[in-house]
Amino acid sequence: MSKTIIREARSADVAALVAIFASDDLGGHGDTTATEALGDYLRAFERVASSRDQTLYVAEREEQVVGTFQTMIVTSLVGRGSSSMIIEAVQTRADMRGQGIGAQMIEFAIAEAKRRGLRLVQLTSNASRKDAHRFYERLGFRQSHLGFKMALK
DSSP: OOOOEEEEOOGGGHHHHHHHHHTOTTTOSOOOOOGGGHHHHHHHHHHHHTOSSEEEEEEEETTEEEEEEEEEEEEOSHHHHOEEEEEEEEEEOGGGTTSSHHHHHHHHHHHHHHHTTOSOEEEOOOTTOHHHHHHHHHTTOOOOOOOOOOOOO
16 A cells, blocks of 8 residues: 655645545535636635645645645634634545545644644534544544535625
8 A cells, every 4th residue: 555645735736636626526616627717726725825824735645646635723712712723625536535545634634733732623524424424533523513604606
């Protein structure tokens, strides 16, 4: 089995990340590999890369991007002004699922949160992703809140 490397994403990874997102039928985010959309993704990448509180990561095997996730650090007055990590956009390339890549990505994020002395790690998952829910529970996450969204575009 190939070794998985988790590293910060580079702009050269954007096309591979977009392909992973675009192949996700459940996400419903409207991601596309259309050439005219690449600029939108690159601008978003630059905003994330320039933020001190956000990090976009890739999981790589044999120099190919096989997964991704993003972390955001949020500080609030709740919890005596503590900071938490939000994990977002966790995706493993469809042909690479079931090989432990997702677990390695989440474990990496948790280790980073511990290293930074954060209060907790949290994430959300689409309500229809029952397999993902079981996956997160196996890793020690517990369902604690009910989430709401309002689409603005």
